[in-house]
Amino acid sequence: MPQSAGHGRVRAGYDAVAQEYRRRIGGELAHKPVDRALLGVVLEEARGGPVADLGYGPGHVAGWPAERGAAVVGIDLSPAMVEIARRDHPGAEFREGDLLRLPAVDGEFAAAVALYSVIHLEPDELRPAFEEMGRVLRPSGTLLVSFHLGTEVRRLDEWWGHPVSVDFHFLESERVAALLEEAGFTVEARLERAGLPEEAATRRGYLLARREARPDRG
Template sequence: MGESHDHASVRDSYDTVAEEYARRLHEELAGKPLDRALLAALLEQSEPGAAVADLGCGPGHVAAWLAANGAKSVGIDLSAGMIAAGRRRFPEVEFREGDLLALPAEDGEFGTAVALYSIIHLAPEELRAAFEETRRALRPSGLLLLAFHVGEETRHLDEWWGYDVDVDFRFHDPARVAALLEETGFAVEMRMERTAYAHEADTRRAYVLARRT
């Protein structure tokens, strides 16, 4: 599958801000108690010894939290810059460069997967293919936890922390996401929403937990 212009611009933009992003978000989970609780619940239900994938891992702070809490974590990201930043900071995590539409993973390699704010860089028409690919990489009964911004808008950035970028942030409808998961071989077990924490961008956040059937 060839890389689209949108994916190339996302990759290049994150390459540009990788070090600044890693510095700013290194302790991000410390200020997100609900996210930590959901990740802990996910690990409690994960198959013992099976690898946990962090899809769209950025510089790896979530994958590192998973590893610190007993998981064999694998971080996958489109941006080589993000992967390099993660490898420097978190040697306990295995990092791989790859696209959500073509994961660098064997069939059924992962027992569990998380994708926190990574589908926000996919167009609505790409979600089905991304969920099919995630299902391929998960073991039967494997869990997937998604987080994303709620809505139908697209926010574009051409400047980020003083750097020139070209990246879209796409909001998604939780009902449509849940329906697509069901259509692609998942059973949705939980949906919830929250408002933003004070230190976050002012958007409504959705979480969906689904199990591979």
């Protein structure tokens, strides 16, 4: 699938703010107990197998399971984020890539997380992205997806003093769950929470899904 112009804008935006993003958000898991707990679930479900962090930013999410002995591969669109992640989290592997064309072989991962990365996809890209995530997961592999709850689209033209053009798509849990199921997943758990004082003032949604172990999906 060819990459849309929007993906180029997202890459350029995150390249521009990469250093400031790391400074402001690179330590966020310290004040996110729900996220840490859900990452712990993903690690347990992986049963020692490799875990993918899809849209990892500066690598802090991938670094958390890597520090606990997991084999982790981060995949991100932004070359600047890749550079920071490789420097700061040498215990994990990092690759540059797009959610619609993940640089991974079929069934490479036992589990995957996509925390606030699908929010940059256009509506018609969500299902193909979930199908691609299913491709790189093993049968019965676990996927954790998080997103901002709502229906609006926010465009940033300026981000921490840098000119950008990045869209943030707020999503409804029911729609994301339906698209995951269409892509061959079974949604097993749903969670919503309010934004924390250290975060943007949005409600957050989480879906924990399992890739169906169907013969036609390998």
